[in-house]
Amino acid sequence: MKTALSSLCLIAVAFSAMAQRPCRVKDRHSGEVLPGVSVLPEKSKQGYVSDASGVVTLPQAGTYTFRMVGYVPLTRSVTAGTDTLAVELTPDAESLEEVTVTSTRTQSRIEDLPLKVEVLGLEEMNEEAAMVPGNVASLLGDISIIHVQTTSPLTGNQGIRMQGLDPKYTQLLRDGLPLYEGFSGNLGVLQIPPLDLKQAEVVKGSVSTLYGGGAIGGMINLVSKTPDKPELTFLVNRSTLKESNVNGYYAHKWGVNGLTLFTGYTHQKAVDVNGDGYSDSPFLEQFSLHPRFFTAFGKQSTFNIGYSLLTEQRKAGDMIALNEPSGLHTYTETSKLFRHTVDYHYDLRAGNNQLTAKGTFSLFDRDLTSGGYFFGGKQTSAYQELSDVITAGRHTLVGGLNYSLERFRKKAGLDTPLQDYRYETLGLFAQDDWKLTQKISLQAGLRYDHHSVFGNFLLPRLSLMTKPGTAWTTRISVGTGYKTPNVFSLITPSSAQTNLSYQYFLPIAAGVKPERSTGTNLDISYHKALGEHMTIQVDQAFYYTRIGSPVIAIPRADEPNGAELVNAAYDVKSIGTDTYFRATYDELELYLGYNHTLSRRAGSGETTYLPFAPQDKFSSTFAYTIPDKWRFGIESSWVGNQYLYNNQRVPNYWFWAAMVSRQLGPVSVVVNAENLFDVRQSGFGPVVSGGPEHPQFSPLWAPQQGRIVNLAVKCTL
Structure with missing residues (x-):
């Protein structure tokens, strides 16, 4: 039994x-x-x-x-x-669309790239369009490695710092095209509304092979939306800073043809937030128009062409002078500009090849008046590129050539020694993405540039990606770069005695050399889904950049208020680490980021930190969504151990923001509050000193516009 x-x-x-x-x-x-x-x-x-x-x-x-x-x-x-x-x-198709990177030309998914790229996707763009509809500066500043620096206490000009380096080392692109260089580049992110953007791609460190040597600290590529489903969006916004925005976006596709159209208008009154008699927020009137047309010639080729118009007027200064000049109250700063841009993009797919021709042509006209001194000029910019992407087994090859032009003409009758200039650059580039095994990929790139004034540059670059486990990815890259001397790229003075007014600048001397850089980035990331409801991502990055003979402005020997460009007797060295944690659980989202960077002068015989480069920054974002009904969010950042000139340390500060959104069918209502606790630099000391006839402005290292609350109504059909 x-x-x-x-x-x-x-x-x-x-x-x-x-x-x-x-x-x-x-x-x-x-x-x-x-x-x-x-x-x-x-x-x-x-x-x-x-x-x-x-x-x-x-x-x-x-x-x-x-x-x-x-x-x-x-x-x-x-x-x-x-x-x-x-x-x-x-x-998922929607997830794939949000993390497909265009900057690398290979149209690869973000997890398959040997180069580390951070992507702010469509959801972030749509949210930012209602929170801060005027520009994308606030969105970029939420990333721990990016620090958005306000450079003018009157006009509100801003620069983007990455890896602790000056704003001139961050390259800004729109749809892979350089539109914000030279005389036309010193407003940058202030002129880019987010409503017609699909995503922002952030690359840390040098990206020299495909885009030239200027991206030394990093590169940001802003990618426009393309037509798919019919969409009509209107947005109206009003803030306590007396800013009003009216933006509209339309997209439609008819067979092989399509259209996107963005138009926006911003009006803002000058506001003296701290009561010192000078505007902390300028008078602003801005209008922008951006249509793009899309078509296809058969199944293998696509073409789009766009036009962009931007008109803007800013006025800031003594509040009495802004209303009606009286007695000694006459000091104002004004800016009037017009920008016309045409861009195109053509793709032809034939077998394993993708041939691309793209380019842009821009006319920029700007008049500046500061304290009674007038400066004006016109800049013509052009960029043309022809490239080919070839897939051959485990290799994805990118090769091509490009031509760029920057021509500046000052207006007649100006009292300035600055001269007109014309810069042309011809570049040849090649890159190989080689998938050695399923878990190891190598990217090797080489670029040769010939500059019409500053000579030849050879820029090698190498990146290696490994996947030691299903959830782990490591990337290491080494790259070189260069930056040619340009008066208009200077946003932050190198010393407290230097005046960056164009009135006093000497022409660039023949002996001034281009800057050259070498940088290394290491990134280790862990991304894992914990069951059906939760995902986590941890990223740890280390970076090092050294810039040889940086071009700085120093006081002129015969004019203490003026400046001239020279190569510094020291190098600039930046070393740091960036850590962030992302988690989602159903409709909960959490982001925690910490950046530590030491940026200093190397070889000067003493430890001197670069001004306006915070050594520590902590960022956090928490959001909760009730689908099709509510969304709640709170953001914070802590900026610490920041120095001015001569190692003068300034106080640390917190910046908090909160948002509530209510969805009512096609209409969403958003209430957003920036700088909840009203942190202002004027709370630590005066921003303006001296009399009204010759005011002196302190360098900015903290917010100055105080608490800002805005109400936005967005309707999408």
Whole structure:
């Protein structure tokens, strides 16, 4: 009897094993195994989860649904068997669209790039369009490694610092085209509203191969929306800083043809927030228009062309003078500009090749008046590029050439020694993305530039990506760069005695050399889905940049108020670490970031920190969404250990913001508050000194506009 019972048990176990079926779940595109996939049988709440090797053993044959965050759910029948069944999940199309990077020319997904790229996607752009509809400066400042520095206490000009370096080392692009260089570049992010943007791509460190040597601290590429589903969006905004915005965006596609159209108007009154008699926020009137037309010539070629118009007037200074000059109260600063830009993009796909021709042509006219002195000029800019992307086995090759032009003409009758100039650059570039194995990729690039004034530059670059585990990715890159001397790229004086007014600048001397840089970036990231509801991402980066013979402005020997460009007797060295943590749990989102950077002069014989480069910055974002109804968010940043000139340390400060959004069908109402606790530099000391006839303005290192609350109504049809 015992023998019979034992035999029956063995037979039962054997049949049970035969009824089971092991399954290995993989990513359909990359082939990587997917741990943490939830598997639910039909008509049952008892679920299963794939292990670290992506394997889940199902107890019996039947119909199962495989689910994971970021992937399309898959339902399929599973039969009994002893061999391992392969189950492939397809990444969600919407998620793929948000993390497809255009900056690298290969149209690769972000997780497949040897180069580390941070992407702020469509959701962030749509949210920012209602919170701060005038420009993207606030959105970029939420990232711990980026510090947005206000450079003018009157006009509100801003610069972007990355990796602790001066704003001139951060390259700003629109759809992969350089539009904000030279005389036309010193307002930058203040003139880019987010409503017609699809995403912002942030690359840390040098990106010399494809875009030239100017991206030494990093590069930001702002990518415009393209037409897909019909969309009509209107946005109206009003803030306590007396700013009003009216923006509209339209997109439609008819067969192979499409159109996007953005138009926006901003009006803001001059406001004296701290009561010192001078404006902390300028009078501003701005109008922008940006239509783009899309078409296709057959199935293999696409073409789009766009036009951008921007008109802007700013006026700031003594509040009495702004209303009606009286007695000694005459000091004002004004800026009037017009920008016309045409850009185009043509793609032709033939087999494994993708041939691209793109370019832009821009006319920029700006008049500046400061304290009664007038300066005006016109800049013509052009950029043309022809490139080819070839896929050959494990190699993705990018090669091409580009031509850029920057021509400046000052207006007649100006009292300034500055001279007109014309710079032309011809570049040749090649890059190879080589997938050595499933887990190791190498990117090698080389660029040769010939500058019409400053000669030749050879820029090698190398990046290596490894995936030691399913959730781990490491990237290391080494790159070189250069920056040619340009008066208009200077935003922050190198010393307290230097005046950057164009009235006193000497022409660039023949002996001034271009700056050259070498930089290294190491990035280690961990990204994992914990079941069906939660994902986490941890990223740890280290970086080092050295810039040789930086071009700085120093006081002229014969004019203490003026300046001339020279090569400094020291180098600039920046070393730092950047850490951030992202987590989502259903409708909860959390971001924590910490950046520590030491930027200083090297070889000067003493430790001198670069001014306006915070050594520590902590950023956090917390958001909760009730789908189709409410969204709540709170952001904060702590800026610490910041220095001015001669190692003068300034106080640390916190910056807090909060937002509430209510969705009512196609209408959303947003209440946003920036600088909740009203932190202002004037709370630590005066911003303006001296009499009204010759006011002296302190350098800015903290907010000056105080608490700002805005109400926005957005309607999307």
